[in-house]
Amino acid sequence: MKILNAALAAIMLSGVFSGAAFAHGFKGGDLEISHPYIPTPPTAVAKTAGGYLRITNTGTGPDRLIGIESAVAEKTELHTTEMDADGVAAMKHVPELEIPAGATVAFERGGYHIMFMGLKQALKEGDLVPGTLIFERAGRIDVEFSIDSPKEGEDHTGH
Ligand SMILES: [Cu+2]
Numbered sequence: 001m002k003i004l005n006a007a008l009a010a011i012m013l014s015g016v017f018s019g020a021a022f023a024h025g026f027k028g029g030d031l032e033i034s035h036p037y038i039p040t041p042p043t044a045v046a047k048t049a050g051g052y053l054r055i056t057n058t059g060t061g062p063d064r065l066i067g068i069e070s071a072v073a074e075k076t077e078l079h080t081t082e083m084d085a086d087g088v089a090a091m092k093h094v095p096e097l098e099i100p101a102g103a104t105v106a107f108e109r110g111g112y113h114i115m116f117m118g119l120k121q122a123l124k125e126g127d128l129v130p131g132t133l134i135f136e137r138a139g140r141i142d143v144e145f146s147i148d149s150p151k152e153g154e155d156h157t158g159h
Contacts, residue, residue, distance in 0.1 A: 024144070028138045029139065030058050030138060033141060034056065035053060037052055038116070038146075039149065039150050045122070046123075047117070047119055048119065054106045057099045063099045064099065065078060065096060065099065065134070066096045068131065071130060072119060072121055072129045073116035074117060075117040078097060079094060081113070108153060128144040128145065
C-alpha cells in the first residue's frame, strides 16, 4: 500500500510539474495581473513569441496600458489580431489599451497579445522570464511570464 501511494504521488507530482501551468499573479496600485505566460515557441531559434495574461482593475477609475518592456526581446509591443475582409488574420500594433474600472481585460490567442520581437534567448518550457507592464496611473508593474506548454491557451480552460 505504501508503495502504491508513493507511485501515485510520483504520478501526481509529475503531472503538476510537466503539464499544467501554475497560477501566479502580480499587483500594482489598483491593478492585478494574473498568470502572464508565453506558450513555448515551436523552435529554440524562434525570433518572436506571443504573451498572454489578464489585467483586472479593482479601482474606481480607468487606467491605460501604455508600454511593455522585457529584457528577453529587442522590442516588445501590444498587438491585437484582426480578421481582414478576406478572413485572413493579421496582427496590428495597439499603442495603448484602456482597462476600465472594475473590468478584467483578457489577452488571449486570437486577440490581444504581447508580442516579443527579436528574442535574445531560447524560451524553454518551465522557465520564468521578466517583463514590465507600464500603466498611465499604476506605473510600472514587474511581472514574470511563465513559459508554458506550447498548447497553453488553445482551449479556454486555462487560467
Ligand atoms: Cu503579434
